[in-house]
Amino acid sequence: MSDYILSIDQGTTSTRAVVFDHSGAIVSSAQKEHDQHFPQAGWVEHDAAEIWVNTQEVISGALAEGELAAEQITALGITNQRETTVVWDKSTGEPIYRAVVWQDTRTQSLVDELAAADAAAGTDRFKEQTGLPLATYFSGPKIAWILDHVDGARERAEAGELLFGTMDTWLVWNLTGGTEGGVHLTDVTNASRTLLMNLETLDWNPEICAAIGVPEAVLPQIRSSSETYAECAASSGIPGVPIAGILGDQHAATVGQACFEPGQGKNTYGTGNFMLINTGHEPVHNDQGLLTTLAYQFGDQAPVYALEGSIAVTGSLIQWLRDNLGIIRTAPESEDRAKNVKDHGGAYIVPAFSGLFAPYWRPEARGVVVGLTRYVTADHLCRAALESVAFQSAEVVEAMNASAPEDLTELKVDGGMVVNETLMQFQADILGVEVVRPEVIETTALGAAYAAGLATGYWSSTSALTSNWREGARWSPTMDAAARAERLAEWRKAVERTLNWVE
Secondary structure, eight states: OOOOEEEEOSSSEEEEEEEEETTTTTEEEEEOOOOOOOOOOOEEEEOHHHHHHHHHHHHHHHHHTTOOOOOGGGEEEEEEEEBBBBBETTTTTOOOSSEEOOTOOOTTHHHHHHHHHHTTGGGTTTHHHHOOOOOOTSHHHHHHHHHSSSHHHHHHHHHEEEEEOHHHHHHHHHHTTTTTOOOOEEEEHHHHHTTTTTTOOSSSSSSHHHHHTTTTGOOOOESSSSEEEEOOOOTTTTTEEEEEEEEHHHHHHHHHHHHHSOOEEEEEEESSSEEEEEEEEOOOOOOOOOOOEEEEEEESSSSSSEEEEEOOOOHHHHHHHHHTTOOOOSSSSSHHHHHHHHHHHOOOOEOOOOOOOOOOTTTTOOOOEEETTTTTOOHHHHHHHHHHHHHHHHHHHHHHHSSSSSOOEEEEEGGGGGHHHHHHHHHHHHTTEEEEEEEEHHHHHHHHHHHHHHHHHHHHOOHHHHHHOOOEEOOOOOOOOEEEEEEEHHHHHHTTTTOOOOO
């Protein structure tokens, strides 16, 4: 087939446009970072208008690199950082406040109030309906915060003058014309991360919306992850191209890794780490600190659910070493520095910058560096930072094994950090199972392309997508069981030191 699928991957640190062919291979791509704003401790913001400009630029860049015309694009898929929240004026198209990022913890007081209002349930107050604990992570409290802290916003929202969206919704609205007829919608995977959607009926829950303080008038329509939603407007740079797939980033990676059967899963190594395991057509609740979420829904087929282990800080820890401490100049240098030493030198880093996510869900935790002696160097800290990524994922695997009928036998991995072979070998060692990287590691963008291609007939079935998956590399464990147990015990001691830091 001569035509192609275009995917927009709007992530936490950058926006990419990637063109794929029928084999799932990358034809061309373009990427642009956006600014990270930290107004005060615990606050993380993005400029949604900047992200929209960047999106237009990377679309044109990917087409130019591939020497492609818009007419050669069969469909567009979108994947996005999930819980990041933007509210905008639908008559002007201007955001009323910067986008509040998923890592942001400013809504903790509201979360505490909501939990205290039902002392018996506490943070599980809405878990039966939504699959999620009460936490600053999710979009609903972020919407309420914006409406309560921008003058007149709540009144305007209730009057229907404002719109809310995660980044998929913001981009679709702009791509389809914005103030000139832009469509306001999201898919089930993104909606499932707001703390406002009923998991089983896939619609907004009025009682929860009222309790959190979110007017239903601002909410987008919920659609499946794979269907033709609308065509791109002339202002998009790809006029007439149908938008036909939307998936939150971790759900997109699950599709990109062809995890279509119950028990299949993946771990994505990005700004944070996120492990999803397909649980089939029924939501599975658990008490191991895992989230119950949508994996995907293709058209009018029954939705597929997943268990998720969410880790807030992994790749962003390497950025912290680079941008805040100046220990490294580039992210790949972290591996070079780690290779300079034979081990971690006794040092552990637990990067609880936004509290601890799965499996602990301890918002009061804060990051620590422990085990320091005069022997420890910057190289040891680089190694400890990489090892912290693997340790955090190991704890999520332990929780997954406690919830699943069978233990994990191998781990499929993807995301930017999986090019780091030192990290991948340590991940295999600390898990005691093989770690497998696909040939195409841009599985998030690929999953969005697959969703769009399924909706438009570019790919005929999920079987065709499964046949596209090709192994790229494999790491086998070399650490003995006693050493593994000792390292995990030391890690857990380090985690204990992060707890109860913030009153």
